[in-house]
Amino acid sequence: MDKYLEVIKHVLELINSIEEGLFHMESQIIKLQYEESVVLLQDAFDAVVKIEESINLISDELKENDMDELIELVYEKFDTMAKLYNDKSVDNLSEEIGGELIPRFLDWKTEVEKNLLPYTIS
Secondary structure (H helix, E strand, O other): OHHHHHHHHHHHHHHHHHHHHHHHHHHHHHOOOHHHHHHHHHHHHHHHHHHHHHHHHHHHHOOOOOHHHHHHHHHHHHHHHHHHHHOOOHHHHHHHHHHHHHHHHHHHHHHHHHHHHHHHOO
């Protein structure tokens, strides 16, 4: 796994940035600043995809885990958020991000960290 150490470190940094972005997005939704929050949604989604691609490169080296199942739930919640924006259902955005997307993301983040952090300890 040494050859993947830089990838793992990058994933762990990026996943923390996504978390910050999702909480900022929630704040923007509460402030009714939907235009900025939809940009954050796209950025967070793109970053999650990049992380998943990186993890897939090293997945054969990892122990059995629940990352695949958890990321599917995260993608479902991103899809729901996108639909709410497209349907102009802004009243439901705050509930969806705070009650669904962020908790599912944090579950996945915890699983990613549980599986990758041990490789960063020397």
